[in-house]
Amino acid sequence: MSATIDQDPQRTAPAAGAAPAGRSWQGVRALLVRLHFYAGVFVAPFLLVAALTGLVYTFTPQLDQLVYGDQLRVERVGDRPRPLSEQIAAARAAHPEGSLASVVTPAEPEDTTRVVLSVPELGEKQRTVFVDPYTAKVKGDLTTSWGSTPLTTWLDELHRSLHLGETGRLYAEVAAGWLWVLVVGGLVLWLGRSRGQRAKSVRGVLLPDRAARGVRRTRSLHAATGVWLALGLLFLSATGLTWSTYSGERFGRLLDAAKGHAPELDTVLPGAQPAPEAGDEHAGHAGHAGHGGAAEPADPDPAAFEAALTTARGAGLGGTVQLTPPADASSAWVVAQKDDVWPVHYDQVAVDPAKGEVTARTRWADYPLLAKLSKLGVQGHMGVLFGIANQVVLAVVALGLILITFWGYRMWWQRRPNREGRSALAGRAPARGTWRRVPLPALAVGVPLVAALGWALPVLGCTLLAFLVVDVITGLVHRTRAARA
Known part of the structure; x- marks a missing residue:
């Protein structure tokens, strides 16, 4: 549900410039169609990048083992590891620089002990020395960040910001902020269409229509796949927003107000x-x-x-x-x-x-x-909570998001008008002015709700406002041209 509308714009809204019909709940649907279309067209590239980088990041545990296996894993020898003090002494003998910051014991019997050093020239990063717990021999060292290997750190930064710093982090927040809007809007449009034009069955919602051809078949694949992925996409959107730059700050305020932070450990001695x-x-x-x-x-x-x-x-x-x-x-x-x-x-x-x-x-x-x-x-x-099953589910969701994004753009292309041998590059956008067909009670509830969401999710609010400004300017240009004509 992330790339474009699931309804033919020429059949859901009057042509641009025409007087809108009376207010009805069909106006709400027409507004959703327009929002889903524009959000999909302009936000889908952000979602595609997030899906691709997230897909690669999902398998960082396996990639780490492939690249850094000599440091991370050992052959188990016996049942009793050497004393921890002996392992630390071996690490410090091999790496006397800096100071001891922490020590992490092995998670599995075949894992190494990690001796973490604070080295001033590394800044916020650390030097982690990997020690065989059974022989107390140093297996190697890596420059780590918050316990992550260089490869995981690089891929994490790619997914978070494309290595563009705080400016790059906006891309991820745009993707996470609009993802849930596209999912919810797409579900509403597809479920409403299924009741009116297809068999009233679960199959009509969950499975694509094999008999359809052309744009209808593409729309069916796009929407049915989106239904299956909806919960996963909503989960990724919500969790991604919690540590984003601006929405994450709002979430922190919520935790402060609700006293929802993790308890702090009192480290002051009695x-x-x-x-x-x-x-x-x-x-x-x-x-x-x-x-x-x-x-x-x-x-x-x-x-x-x-x-x-x-x-x-x-x-x-x-x-x-x-x-x-x-x-x-x-x-x-x-x-x-x-x-x-x-x-x-x-x-x-x-x-x-x-x-x-x-x-x-x-x-x-x-x-x-x-x-x-x-x-x-x-x-x-991050794909850690449920082990390999968690990774597989995330990979399926990422691949599905890539597919529905592709199908969304394909729908846009398939709806292009063909006249006298000439083809446009893409289909027409849904007509403007759909908000004038929305019932007043819906506007009275919707406008304050959208304003509240814009405050809670600032990047979503700013990009939505930008859409509205561009839409108004486009309308004024069209009116001016029509008046001159």
């Missing part, structure tokens, strides 16, 4: 005063420490990592965890679970390094509903 510069910031980003600072602290004893891990395991934290040393003498160690596959585990504990006791804890079960939905939505959008 009886200690928080450090004036690093206290709150360290607590808020405990799971992502290690972004180079002006002054690098001295490395803690590798044995302290072992002690903190033992305490966290005793407190019930299983699976892969990230251990982050304290920022200063008044702060605790942070041990956080990093299991993004369902059923997820995101518990965290703060550990007193002197006493080996847990001083604070946050539990995934205690997260507010909005925080849980946001966290799970991001993991589902």
Whole structure:
């Protein structure tokens, strides 16, 4: 439902310049046809790019294994890995630069231990050293960003912004903002058409019409495929908007108002005063420490990592965890679970390094509903939450979006007028002035609703306003030409 209208514009609206018919609910449909057409024609290129880049990004786990398998995987030797302190010491012997930022234990028995170093010249990125947990031998190192390999980081930035910075991020927000409008509008148009012109059956909605030919067959493929993909496309639109630049800021305000943020772990040791510069910031980003600072602290004893891990395991934290040393003498160690596959585990504990006791804890079960939905939505959008099944579903949705975009443009081309051997490049747009056929109650509800959506989704609102301005200017030009004629 993402490229163009599913209705012949010449049959749904009067010709341009003609007096509109009386107000009726058919006017709402005509307005949807016009909106769906223009949004599809102009936004579909953004959707196509997002689908193509998202399709490639979906398989980054397999690509990482293909490109960086020597660093990421090891051959399992025995059942007991070497002490964590020994693995850290081996990593620091091979890479003495920078300072220890964190250590991530293996997620699977064949995975390496990750020793993350904060190196000033890398800026916000880190140097991750990969250690064989069974032999304590260094397997290699990579420059990582938030734990992601260089390839995953590059593909992620391609999908988010086409490597064009904040300007490029607008493309993704345009795609995510308009995707749900196209899906909902397309569903309304197709379901309404099915009731009036095809058999009143589920098959008439879900399956393309094999007997149709030409533009009708293309429209049938476009719409039926869109119905099957609707839930997936709406999910991608909603989750993509939550971390976009402008709509994401609005979503953050909603979380603030609803107190829907994840609980912060208190890393201040009992009886200690928080450090004036690093206290709150360290607590808020405990799971992502290690972004180079002006002054690098001295490395803690590798044995302290072992002690903190033992305490966290005793407190019930299983699976892969990230251990982050304290920022200063008044702060605790942070041990956080990093299991993004369902059923997820995101518990965290703060550990007193002197006493080996847990001083604070946050539990995934205690997260507010909005925080849980946001966290799970991001993991589902990235293809992580349900493993390979999640990746396959995302790949199918991306391929389907590419197909319905192609069919949408094909419909536009198939409707081009043919006169005396001359063919236009594309079909005519639906006639203007359809809003004058919309019932007044629908306008009274719709206009404030659209204004509210424009505030909540600023990029959607601005592009819609641009459509309206261009439409008004086009109408004035047509009227001027008609008057001169």
